[in-house]
Amino acid sequence: MNKPFVIKERSAAPPRQQRPGAPLLATALTLTLLSAIPQRSHACASCGCTLSADAAMGYSALPGWRLSVEYDYIDQDELRSGTHAVSGVPPGTELEHETLNQYVTASLSYSPSSSWNLTLLVPYVIRSHSTYGIYDPTQPLPELSRSFSSSLGDIKLIASWQGLLPTHNLGMQLGVKLPTGQYGTAVDFYSGPNAGAPLDASLQPGTGSTDVIVGAYYYAAISQNFDAFINGQFQAAIKHRMDQPGNDYRPGNSTTVSFGLRYEGDPRWVPQLQLNLLHKSPDTGALADVQNTAGNVAYLSPGITAQVSASLNLFVFAQVPVYSNLYGTQLFPRWTASAGATYAF
Amino acid sequence: MFLKGAAACLACNVLPSPAAWAGGLHVGAAAPAATLVTLDGQRISTSELHGQVVILTFWATWCSPCRDELPLLSDYLATHGDAGLRVLGFSLDTREELAEVRRVAQSLRFPVGLMSDSSASGYGRIWRLPVSFTIDRQGLLAEDGWKEKNPVWTRERLDQLVAPLLASG
Numbered sequence: 001m002n003k004p005f006v007i008k009e010r011s012a013a014p015p016r017q018q019r020p021g022a023p024l025l026a027t028a029l030t031l032t033l034l035s036a037i038p039q040r041s042h043a044c045a046s047c048g049c050t051l052s053a054d055a056a057m058g059y060s061a062l063p064g065w066r067l068s069v070e071y072d073y074i075d076q077d078e079l080r081s082g083t084h085a086v087s088g089v090p091p092g093t094e095l096e097h098e099t100l101n102q103y104v105t106a107s108l109s110y111s112p113s114s115s116w117n118l119t120l121l122v123p124y125v126i127r128s129h130s131t132y133g134i135y136d137p138t139q140p141l142p143e144l145s146r147s148f149s150s151s152l153g154d155i156k157l158i159a160s161w162q163g164l165l166p167t168h169n170l171g172m173q174l175g176v177k178l179p180t181g182q183y184g185t186a187v188d189f190y191s192g193p194n195a196g197a198p199l200d201a202s203l204q205p206g207t208g209s210t211d212v213i214v215g216a217y218y219y220a221a222i223s224q225n226f227d228a229f230i231n232g233q234f235q236a237a238i239k240h241r242m243d244q245p246g247n248d249y250r251p252g253n254s255t256t257v258s259f260g261l262r263y264e265g266d267p268r269w270v271p272q273l274q275l276n277l278l279h280k281s282p283d284t285g286a287l288a289d290v291q292n293t294a295g296n297v298a299y300l301s302p303g304i305t306a307q308v309s310a311s312l313n314l315f316v317f318a319q320v321p322v323y324s325n326l327y328g329t330q331l332f333p334r335w336t337a338s339a340g341a342t343y344a345f
Numbered sequence: 346m347f348l349k350g351a352a353a354c355l356a357c358n359v360l361p362s363p364a365a366w367a368g369g370l371h372v373g374a375a376a377p378a379a380t381l382v383t384l385d386g387q388r389i390s391t392s393e394l395h396g397q398v399v400i401l402t403f404w405a406t407w408c409s410p411c412r413d414e415l416p417l418l419s420d421y422l423a424t425h426g427d428a429g430l431r432v433l434g435f436s437l438d439t440r441e442e443l444a445e446v447r448r449v450a451q452s453l454r455f456p457v458g459l460m461s462d463s464s465a466s467g468y469g470r471i472w473r474l475p476v477s478f479t480i481d482r483q484g485l486l487a488e489d490g491w492k493e494k495n496p497v498w499t500r501e502r503l504d505q506l507v508a509p510l511l512a513s514g
Binding site: 223 | 405
């Protein structure tokens with residue numbers, strides 16, 4: 001799932017030619033000019049959705065099919081810089097208001113044997129975003145510019161092999177993320193001073209990139225009542241459709257590591273605690289905001305899985321950021337929530 | 346798969362069987378029911394074995410300590426079967442390893458089945474191998490394998506734990 005990133009700086013160039021990663025324009029004259037020109041938003045942030053859904057539902061070595069649906073709610077409404085919340089942004093940079101992300105991800109998983117698994121993940125992205133545009137302390141805050149998108153995101157296909165150990169609890173993953181979602185300049189602002197200007201590339205439903213995904217996981221029972229797990233995944237764009245000079249965008253690489261415990265004392269109710277770590281490298285390209293799209297984040301994620309029947313499981317999780325070190329200034333969630341269901345057949 | 350067959354652990358952690366709870370296990374109390382579905386489809390329930398001493402042993406083909414104790418259990422059964430000893434072998438192998446399970450089972454004198462076909466949920470998640478449970482002639486739990494620091498059967502342990510139960514009949 002692609003995560004939005006906050007981009008703060010803007011240039012005075014027309015919307016489709018500007019370079020969001022260009023040096024900050026900070027002179028008063030430029031500010032005056034900027035305030036008069038509709039701006040393209042460059043809003044995105046190192047936010048959540050780092051939850052390990054595989055671990056949440058419990059890894060399985062059972063052959064067969066699994067159909068899952070997951071819902072993620074991520075409300076980025078806090079401006080943060082470095083390790084702290086901030087009350088504002090420097091003059092001449094964008095003052096964002098809020099990005100509300102909702103993801104509905106359907107996945108179909110097939111295990112022909114205990115050693116192999118193939119999973120198709122199809123996300124649907126619902127995202128609203130609002131920004132005040134460039135902050136000018138000499139002027140009253142302008143009307144909010146708003147955007148909204150609701151469409152298919154970038155599909156992932158991931159193959160897992162867990163045949164190394166006879167217990168099938170050590171797995172390796174290789175996958176691909178495809179550029180199936182709208183990307184580039186597909187979604188525009190619909191209201192406010194920026195109405196008609198395209199939304200930042202990193203806030204579009206898709207990234208326009210083809211990414212390779214590699215990962216590994218290990219899980220085991222450590223006592224009669226507890227399971228432990230650890231997993232990691234690295235994702236990097238190897239090809240991007242927006243590759244023309246002056247109009248290119250490549251999402252930054254991301255690395256996630258999660259580990260946690262599951263209490264299996266009662267198989268009908270399995271409380272869990274995950275720690276999810278994310279390292280995000282900056283986006284690059286003319287349409288990227290190199291300065292404000294990287295960071296390191298840690299989430300503590302309590303949750304519970306309920307076994308409704310032998311083949312149907314439900315889960316609900318909350319994620320609370322316990323550490324963040326964000327480059328530049330980014331909108332960040334105070335908490336996130338995820339819920340899902342898996343049906344095995 | 347170079348690690349297959351090389352599980353040289355004293356006790357192997359395994360993928361736990363689902364929907365199991367060990368909270369009802371108490372030595373001296375009624376042993377939870379278990380049913381073994383053997384490789385040839387026969388169903389053997391512990392409830393049908395009252396009056397005999399029953400060892401439930403859980404194992405896997407890739408578990409070295411299990412493979413060491415299986416012949417010992419088989420030999421012990423050969424010499425004590427007439428005294429009322431029964432052994433039921435629950436294999437935690439997957440169905441893909443059925444051929445290897447059959448090969449091992451052919452050398453054993455007690456019935457073997459896959460855990461995935463059988464039921465023993467009252468004995469908790471089988472999260473570590475080997476593990477065994479012993480039921481006396483009255484159907485009471487005589488030995489809780491989860492409480493054993495060294496769960497591997499030895500001749501001395503069999504003589505110490507099982508022989509008195511057989512003698513009590």
